[in-house]
Amino acid sequence: MNGRTKGFLAEHCPEHHTSGGIASTAQVPSGQIFTTPPGGFPCKAIMHVCGERDTSVIKTLAKEIVVQCEHGRYQSVAIPAICAGQGGLDPNVVAKSILEGVKDGVQGANLQYLKTIRIILLKMNVFLEFKVMAQQIFGGNKQLTAPAPLVPTSVASRGRSRSTISSRSGSLSVPHSIDLSSLVTALPVTDNTAPFLVIGYTDKEVSDACRELQRAYDSLCSTHSFYSEEIEHLTQDELDQLRSKINSLHLQLERISSGRWVVTGLKDGVNEVFRLIQGALLRQVREKDQTSLFTQVTWCILGPRGVWQKVPKEINYKLERNDVKDGIVDAQGVKWTVDLRKMEATACDSGQVTALKRLENLSDFSLPINWDNMSQNDHLKVIALDPQSAEYQTVKADFKKTVAKTVLKIERIQNMNLRRLYEGRKKELESKNGPPVGAGEKILYHGTSEVSCLSIMKSNFNRNYAGQNANYFGHGTYFAVNASYSANPTYAVPAADGTQLMFVARVLTGHYAQGQANMKTPPVLVTPDQYYDSVVDKTQNPSMFVVFHDCQAYPDYLIKFK
Template identity: 40%
Template sequence: MVFGDITNETTDLVVNTTDFTNFDLNGVCKCILAAAGPEVEEELKTVATLTPGSMIFTQPGRFPCKAILHVCGEKSASRIEKITQLIIMCCETNHYKSVAIPAICAGAGGLQPGLVAGAILRGIKNATTSTHLHMLRDIRIILYKMDVFLAFQEEAMQIFSTAVYCTGALPKTQQQEHQLSASTDLSILNNTPASQHSGFLFLGLSRKSVDDAMAKLKDLYQNQCSTHTFRKEELDSLMQDDVRELMQLIDTQGLHKENDQSGNLSVSGLKDGVTKAVMAFNAVLHGNLRREVRFKEEEDLFTRVVWCIMSHNGLWERLPKTANYNLEKQDIARGIVDAQGVTWTVDLNSMEATNLMVAELRKLKRLENLSDFTMPLYWDSMAPGEKVKVVAVPPSSAEYRALKSEFSKTESKTVMKVGSSQWRHLYLFEKRKRF
């Protein structure tokens, strides 16, 4: 669940919500069509007229995705739930690995956010539990308004045992799954296996010699044993896999475990086994801490710096958070991974990335957001005080070819060069009009 703008998404499939009649109303539909371009809007209107229905695929246009799926929720919770299931199935059928879904009918549709949240989340749960998904790996619900986001959060905690919440506006993708530690099931710690006993037979000439031997053996054993207590707050920071690995180690080392009423876990046994359990536990805690610090650093950088890669159709695509962080820190020895899971080697001097598997070369670009302005992906960087910037459009780009073609329809003169004007105030004015 992402609190952000769906026009910033780079998933394989982007879902648009519309009634297939009023395309100019404020909301998700108008924003997506504005980002995709007039060709997509014309295609949508044509298809909607010829083949009326509740789901229509169109080309992405300028939108950095593989396709746009336009759906109509018909202001019905049951219909929204069914459509959500169909969206998941469409992704699987068309081999899409990621999808961005808005709050269908929660904006211009007028339905209550809680009603929409329950319908969409039930649809996702039914679709993902009834069928084993081979392709789809990333389902992103994009929520632009805070009250809608909070409604989805509340519903998610009831419908799903675990949930992921993001404040950024782009895919987390394949680099890491940030789970809430509160969702970890610690009940496994209470499962105590049958105790393993060892029997000793003492034989002696007198009762005293037998008792002395037993006492000496107990002392020797106790000297080789120790006990360690893991506090509940430490256990709460573990993820589910961490808990399983810890319990497996405890059982392998033949340690005895005991839970107290406060939720603390005590393990006891031979010193070597207890030491191994403590070292493994501390390693997990340190690893989780490092991941948490790295996650926060990536999140912070993602709001300020934007690294992009040129797509096959000539549009700029934003790279995921991990790739964004590695490029900024010049940690590129092992390459970077884009939103589609493709690995690229990088040459920062030429600002180019290469896919060695297919010998494909792509351009890279770095944008730095200003304190009061977020750079569109297709712009070049601007200085803090710079209001207008004219950027030359490369003759090899799709934008240059499209503009030259349109110019030639009404003018016979030769095109010498094409420039793009970046007007900050005009861009903000147009964006405010859309909302």
Template identity: 40%
Template sequence: MDADVNKTEVNKPTQESLNLPFPELVDCLDEVLDLIGLEHKKVTLKTSTTPNPCVLLSGLRCHVDEVLIKEHPGVNSPDVRISNPVPSLTPRPSDERSCLTPIENIAANETNLQIKFGTLEDQQLTSTKVGKNPVTNNDITLMVVPGVRLHVVFGDITHETTDAIVNSTNFKHLEYGVCKAILTAAGPVVTAQVKAAKVNRGSIFKTKGGSLPCKAILHVCGLKDAGLIESLVCDLILHCEASGYRSIAIPAICAGQGGMNAGVVAQAILQGVKTAASSTPLRCVTDIRLVLFDKTFFLLFKEEALKVFSIDVVDKVSLPHEQQNPQRSVTAKPSIISTSFDTRKSVFLFLGLWCKNVSDAKMKLKQLYEDQCLTHTFKAEEVGSLSEEDIVCLQQLVDKEGLKIQSVQGNITVSGLKDGVKNVMQMIKESQLSNLRRQVIVREEENLLSRVAWCILGSSGNWERLPKTANHRLEHNNLVGGIMDEQRNQWTVDLQRMEATGQVTREIRKIKRLENLPDFTLPLYWDNMAAGEDMKVVTLQESSPEYRSVEQAFRRTVPEGRIKIERLQNVHLRRAYEAQKKHISDKNANMGTEVEKVLYHGTTQDNCDAIMKTGFNRRFAGQNATQFGEGTYFAVKASYSAQHLYATPTADRSRRIFVAQVLTGIYTPGKRDMKVPPPRDIFLPHDRFDSVVDKMNNPSLHVVFHDNQAYPDYLITILGIKDWECSLRMLLGLT
């Protein structure tokens, strides 16, 4: 009876499980069985991943037991290790289990040796948690320009710790998608500010980070317009640069809930990044992070990024142990480049039936590897011009390519696979060429600065000179990305209208170009002068800030009458005045005294033309007064000079008063018979005062004795009235 039972059990269908040492074997069991010569038609083998990677053997118990015990007792041994036979050129990293125990009791066949390489690449987004946002195996980092990295990240933007976070919103419906997540994380104060905001198309609305760990949230609306999104991304990066922010996190603007095609959005955002990085040097912004919460969007953005930016500069995501110290200590001296890179060793698993076959394969693989290796030494003079940013890129490239680098007495030796070493050689060559181009541009900027001055009208109404880089770009019509002024504000320029528009504020300012003479630099408030033009009279528009500034000072004491204001641009007079100003300034450098004052001088119409052409000549002295010396008189108040005694009315009853820049310097009370100022020290007769006054306490008059000590800056004409207006006033008894 027992024999019958046992016979029944042996012939009964059953299923057994055989655990696999590597999960990869689930997908390639057939290749392994072919390799070891295992074939059993009476047993069905099927792989499974639950509850753990295994092989399910189905069939009659006698046949299953035969496979597990009799024919291949070593297969089920926990010591057996078989490499992943999936073809790939990527070796298994050192943190994988790499031991290999020879497989015993396997029938020999024609298969002697087979070498396969494992791979880490997996289209599934597996990740290791690092900080708040995970770093996935598929996250990538690209070098946009030296020193500026673009990260394509799969994660939640509210977990970012960048200086700035971008919120994509239409400012109306705040309860959807990324906008809802950001505002929920930021808190009710930020939400209320966004609800109350009135933002123009293409503008950036900035709030504090609220509960988010960032310095600012930049709220924008792309309005399903790819061109606008590209412009916005460029403006966002330049805004961060102007604000001193080092990093910015950007979502897929207008994709997802926004309804735009993700591919179009990706292209627009990446082009905006490229434009911002190429338009102006980014000295603050170092990290631009595109954060995608949707897996499909992430893979699409990653694909588009690799099209826009060269794969030669791709820096794979760092391993978890490297993230603990992301900022290396870098020096601009190549002689002390850090060589303490974490070497990521590759381990190859060999599978074979005989030790000699495995040993031969190892030797052959080693020889093949050595044949593909290259060592190159860069002389100190080759790498001496590398900037700090270049060295950062060099270290990143060495890390990426798995190279070894050594620095001895300024020379750098790089060794590793040929392609990697050649990439380093190409990178250093390009850096040298880039440095050479920068040096050429710097020299061009310096040379141009002395010849041409591009100016922008400041908020105070005064013209301000633009920095040399903006000056050079405007002169060569290089307007992509705009220009930056001395306050690091970004402007978009329209040369046809000669206007600049603030990229953040949208404020419109006037710009102008001045071309200096070889021996004379035009004042910034002058208009440009044609070649050979020595004298120019410019009538100011009443709406201009310059007109209002001159008028305001004049109206303090002369409130009545309509006036016309003309700016006088006399190159010869101004050159002589500037030379005299330097002389008096140098002489009084240790006195701490104000050298120059803006004063008034009334005159007749006949003298007016002569003063405009030849300046304030002392031969006209004495026509009205010589009480304080025989020099040229100037009044502190416009009302004094506007008196009929000095500003003699013409036939149409108009009067003329000059606004002059006068070098008063160190002054003393004047006397009637003075032809020159008296000496400051009786023992130093040649060291004289610069001017004289009517009284030392709050003087109302200044007198100068040198023709070049005053420059006629503006001519104010108090307009007269026409004959019929005069008759009417007489009839009405108004005169």
């Protein structure tokens, strides 16, 4: 073969087992076919053409080759990728021209003799382009499959030895369901073969060549196995990536046991799948660690209105690991730089500086987000609030709605044991009552004396003291809706200096009924084993609530006023 000439090989007569070769020195005009005897090649004839690097010429030649082979009663023809090699044309363009020409030739001729049309492709990139284009042009529904081990088969032809080496693989489909059991469905083995024709003078030469091909093939392929649990928590995006890689990289994914899978194919493709699964596993481990840490440690950032906010779970993990060199993003999407030594964060856009804090939770109790941190040995902390803080201003404003006296001090009561019991009771009532009543948590007021103050902070409100001032609605603990009622000196007993004390309490009112002076428990709600949760001075717009369960109220703040 020289210049612009390509060789074509046709076979005829079933008794002659032919093989293909390309060899010629003939000069052929553009767009024409010149046929010569095969010489020493094991075929019936060799056709010579010149494609002139012109796609329309190539398409016409492909069609004419099919037509002439049928007229010559040839049973098969082997066509190379005209101009895709030294010709320098884009393999995709060549594939489109040749395959469209073949299709036109097959459709235009009433084929009776020509049974097999082979395309000779020597480079992997050219093969892949032809494979994709063939699926588009011929509308085939065969699915992309991964290479499988080459299988040599010896055949005798005209006194020479040859071997056809084919690749056989199982066809697999990847459904769109996230369910692992249907991620990969194995179909019956189909004959997707890529034949290699090896010609030699002796069986040994052919066998040696086949072994070298097999070694070369094996050196480019690999497998990787993994377990079902490694992919059962893949995200939808990761599943889509897995399906895409299996298809585009021509890999084979199959189940080899009840909980084990294996992916097979070229090394680069298998390694890409391996990295994808490893990345997903690392993500799963990281998310599990983040979730576990979130129950143990809570990082908070002080919001623009002075209200503490939890940071997202992944940011919580970064702060705990001191991985803040790239900054953090809060739940509102604001990015901050962080100084953990000062426990401060600075907004990247506005330069605003705010505070950070870290709370350590117990296994059965998470600290309220507005609390200061406490160790397991700190059962009670009394924190004086900063008068400039939003927390102080909120408590003061609610108090001043009905009380004209001066607020001197506000303290936050942090009693871990009492708050744990209160939260437990809250969950109990939420479960018992269901929506919309639930636990009926309200912020109410309770006036007290200096003598009783410390006892309440340590051991909660004690209903055994009921009746010291009045018990018009039952023998329980009384809480007022308005601070002005509790500010009465009868309840908030003045100290020697004239100062008074009042608790701001969280109270679980649930279902409530009209109270009576002789009640020691709330009345029956529906059946003898179902009771109201509290009683009131009047059921329409109540101004007083009475609870009979010691854990049904919690002293949240203590206000000192005069």
